[in-house]
Amino acid sequence: MTPLIAPSLLAADFTRLHEEIDLVNRSDADWLHLDVMDGRFVPNISFGMSIIKAVNGICTKPLDVHLMIVEPEKYIESFRDAGADVITVHIEACPHLHRTLQQIHDTGAKAGVAVNPHTPVQHLEDVLEDIDLVCLMSVNPGFGGQKFIYRTLEKIRQLKQMITERNLSTKIEIDGGVGLQNAAAILSAGADVLVAGSSVFRAEDPLQAISRLKQCGQESLLV
Numbered sequence: 001m002t003p004l005i006a007p008s009l010l011a012a013d014f015t016r017l018h019e020e021i022d023l024v025n026r027s028d029a030d031w032l033h034l035d036v037m038d039g040r041f042v043p044n045i046s047f048g049m050s051i052i053k054a055v056n057g058i059c060t061k062p063l064d065v066h067l068m069i070v071e072p073e074k075y076i077e078s079f080r081d082a083g084a085d086v087i088t089v090h091i092e093a094c095p096h097l098h099r100t101l102q103q104i105h106d107t108g109a110k111a112g113v114a115v116n117p118h119t120p121v122q123h124l125e126d127v128l129e130d131i132d133l134v135c136l137m138s139v140n141p142g143f144g145g146q147k148f149i150y151r152t153l154e155k156i157r158q159l160k161q162m163i164t165e166r167n168l169s170t171k172i173e174i175d176g177g178v179g180l181q182n183a184a185a186i187l188s189a190g191a192d193v194l195v196a197g198s199s200v201f202r203a204e205d206p207l208q209a210i211s212r213l214k215q216c217g218q219e220s221l222l223v
């Protein structure tokens with residue numbers, strides 16, 4: 001299984017944004033992951049739709065927008081207009097998750113649900129059919145460069161089983177602390193998409209880091 005690789009722009013050098021996006025365009029990456037933080041749902045503030053709109057103008061890869069914000073339903077259409085192809089909301093921020101997923105689908109975007117480390121994957125039981133992507137947080141959201149929480153591997157296996165039993169094509173994305181040291185284990189547990197911030201943009205050779213993550217799909221068969 002060849003995984004999808006989604007470099008996270010949060011770890012890029014913002015003074016050289018154009019070059020960093022050009023690099024992603026030239027790479028084996030499949031998506032570009034964009035972390036939106038509001039200082040309320042998470043204790044950090046990143047960027048919003050105007051930056052995403054500018055990125056959309058120069059990025060040739062689909063934009064995977066991860067909303068770490070409260071009341072995301074207020075901004076779904078704006079993020080879609082800015083160029084989001086996948087819009088992911090947090091289960092912990094959505095009291096009416098089913099309605100929010102419908103709202104995302106109505107815009108024509110793919111709908112993702114992100115799950116914090118403390119939230120059991122079983123909480124997705126009644127909406128799994130309505131989700132294109134589950135983003136399992138393998139760190140507490142808010143910052144790049146944190147350590148991978150290994151309990152996530154068990155959550156991947158449980159979620160994969162739920163998806164397989166129902167014959168769904170929901171993708172499992174892993175976000176936080178992903179790198180060459182753990183990618184094969186994550187993929188053999190059942191993940192489909194790897195988000196990678198620091199391990200790509202802080203690598204000596206980011207193009208090679210992306211290619212090597214992509215090749216981990218082959219290695220994972222041996223784990």
Ligand code: DX5
Nearest residue numbers: 008141142144145177197198
């Ligand atoms: C964390 C973000 C991640 C972050 C990953 O809140 O959702 O996407 O950019 O960064 P690394 O790969 O450095 O852990």
Ligand code: ZN
Nearest residue numbers: 035066175195
């Ligand atoms: Zn993210």
